[in-house]
Amino acid sequence: MATKNVKSNKPSGSKSKQNPDKSKLKAHSNTLKSQLNETKATGLIDGVFIFTGPITISEFGKKINKNVAEIVKYFFKSGGMVTPNTSLTEEQIGELALEFGFDFKKEVEVTKSNIFETLQVDDNEADLKARPAVVTIMGHVDHGKTTLLDSIRNTNINVTDGEFGGITQHIGAYQIKTDKNQKITFIDTPGHEAFTEMRARGADVTDIVILVVAADDGVMPQTEEAIDHAKAAAVPIIVFVNKIDKPGADSNRVKTELMRFNIVAEEFGGDVPFIEGSAKNRQGLENLLETIILVSELKELKANPEKFATGTVIEAHLSKSRGPMATVLVQHGTLNMRNLVVAGATYGLIKDMENENGAKVKSALPSQPVVLVGLNEVPRAGDKFMVVSEEKMARDIAEAQLERQIQESRNKAQSFTLDSIKNQIDQGNLKSVNVILKADTQGSVEAVRNSLQKITIPGVKLDVIRATVGAISNSDITLALASNAIVYGFNVRPTAQVRQKADEDGVEVRLHTIIYKVIEELEEAAKGMLDPIFEEKVLGQAEVRQIFKHSQVGTIAGCHVIDGVIPRGSKLRILRDGIIIYTGELSSLKHVKEEIKEAKKDQDCGLTIKNFNDIKENDIIEVYKVEEVK
Incomplete structure (x- = not known):
């Protein structure tokens, strides 16, 4: 009902304010399409080998006008077993390029599945404006994280009301204004796990971490975990020593204990600001906010508000009355009502947009969190979002992202072993x-x-x-x-x-x-993990003296062992006039009618070759094994 009221009460002149200028929208559309359709020139260009992804040895040879045999020989010399159809890794492409005397460079092509990571929209320095810092509060349970956020928000609505044990039960985002009218955005997570779950999906949204440590309790297990997660994110840390007013409070103990984790206070010659205070009594908050502003100014946080918005999904859920709802953080550009957005594997036209207090908003600037209504499905926390210009493009990108998510889930079990x-x-x-x-x-x-x-x-x-x-x-x-x-x-x-x-x-x-x-x-x-060295060892050779055809078995080669031994199940090469015509493995090995484990020099045997029947008299069958050199 609220959405309908917003639509019916729109002033007649609001369309131009809510919808971007048509020429700007068209330019944005052309940028997306041109980069998606752009085909990078590959091959040897001005002495540099340009490539966009893995290619085979055969394709590489054609592009640099070299005989494939030369490339295969290069790998054989270093113990590599390759064929013309072997796919080269980026490392091998670079190695070969340098071997043949030219530089190399990988060009990234923009596709619908990697568009969030690869789309290039250049910003002029003059267009970049200062943006608010995005801050995450972390620390041990009961050390006052939620109370601190509640006090900072300066509201009568207590975040912990109705929530078990005072622990925050959801992920949200809130923006506040300081007394000097400076804005700071706080990411409110239920703990460092949620913070890192998002980071695991590539959502690096945090600029600064506030580590809350109770002065009467000191460093606790979850404090250590929070430190690990903050350091892994490689962001500045500000320590808020909370509950300084309680009996037994000892801020020096906190500073000493944190030194074990290389978090050294500025007064001890380190670079980590320590703020002492009481979240419950609103003590030290002004100093904390000033420190956040100072750290953010040193980081020179900037974004271009004039372009179309991109950012990250902070939280999402399904509302029975309003459908999928997503809390998003705008990181670049400006998000407007009626924008068409893609968020991970979901998309939709923004029908309603609210701030953290439930008030309707028509636009959101960089570092501003808003709640969106209008997506076709519920996105994942940590998914990237972007504004697009056409519904077909939005749908195609969302489908490609879904395919990518499915593939990533299949590969996940093999990623960390x-x-x-x-x-x-x-x-x-x-x-x-x-x-x-x-x-x-x-x-x-x-x-x-x-x-x-x-x-x-x-x-x-x-x-x-x-x-x-x-x-x-x-x-x-x-x-x-x-x-x-x-x-x-x-x-x-x-x-x-x-x-x-x-x-x-x-x-x-x-x-x-x-x-x-x-x-x-x-x-x-x-x-x-070091690149292994493989060495090939020839075990023996047999000459084909006679051919037998069998309707069920196929071609049987009557052979005489001329050197070494021929073990059953060995790898083999068939040589015809000294040229390798097939590489495979033995299927069976017999002497007269009995299966044998191996045939020795000067012994006759009959053998079949797996998936190969074009054997001729006088062919040489060479068996070998490949051993890894420790």
Whole structure:
């Protein structure tokens, strides 16, 4: 009903204010279409090899006008087993380009599935305007996070009313004005897990983290977890030492304890601001807000409000009366009523737009959160959104994003295991292993961490991003998901719920009770990340003396072993006049009518080759094996 009233009460002259200028909309549409339709020129251009993605050896040879045999020979020399149809990784393309004497460059093509990451809209420096900082409050339970936010908002509506234990039960976003009319946006999360869940989807929305620590309680387990998540996000931290008015409050103790985590107060020569106060009594809030403004000014936060909006979904739910509703944070441009938006795998025309207090708004500027009504489905928290110009384009992008999400969910289970790390490296990723370590005692934690830090393997970085005492928790799994980490438990076990979350998120959890086993496994994993060297060993050769045709078996080659041995099930090559005409493996090996394990030199045998029948007399069958050199 409220939506209808808004529509019926629109002033006649409001259309031009709510809808962008037609020429601007057309220009935006042309930008999207041109980048989506743009085909990058590839190949050797002015001495630089340009490519957009993986290509085969055959295609690479054609583009640089080189014989494919030269390229295959290059890989054979370094122990690589390749064929003309082998697909080259980015790393291999660069390696080959340099080998043949020219530079290389990868061009990124904009597609409907990667448009949120790759779309280029250039901003003139003159168009960039200062924007408010986006701040997230984190810390241990009951240390006053929600009370602090409530006090900052300066409202009679208590965030904790009606919520169990005073813990925030949803994700929201709120914008406040200081006494000097400066704006700050606060992301209100139910904890660091939600913060990192969003970051795991690429939603880097936070500019500053406020770490709340109770002066009468000090650093607690969730404080440590909050620090880990804030550091992983690589954003500035401001510490608010809360409950300074309570008996037993000791701010110096908090500062000392935090030094263990490399959070050093400015008064001790560090770079982290510490604000003392009481959220309940509104003490120290003015100092905190001034510090946030100062840090944001040093970061020079800017955005262009003149272009069409892009941003991130903070929270979303399904309302029985109004349909899908999404809280979004505008990060660039201006979002207007009646804009057509794509948010992840959803899309729709904005029918209604409200601020955090439920008031109707017609537009939202950078760093401003608003609630949208009008999407066809409920998007995910952390999904990117953007304004588009045509419904068909919106639908096509949403469908492509859905396909991408489905593919990512299929691949997720293989993304964070020791076995799959090598594949990520082959795709050009950093050679590093992130580890989360949980143990039963502090002594065990320190012993294992110190041992891990002594592992030195050239080309591989081993990074322990968390090492704490206690059972493996959901927070550990969430941080592992966001940081591509493996969780190691020493004398601890996850609960059934934590194990289920790890399985769903595709995070590998490895459990041990012997310290050296943890060290040994990680060391082997790190060594395995180095590019392996393979060596081919020829086992034997047999000459085809006679051919037999069999209606059920196919072609049987009567052979004489001329060198070495021919083991059953071996890999083989068929040589005809010294040229390889087929590569495959033995299907069967017999002497007379009996199966044998191997045929030795000067012995006759009959054999069949898997999926190959075009064998001729005088062909040489060469069997071999490929061994990895440690």
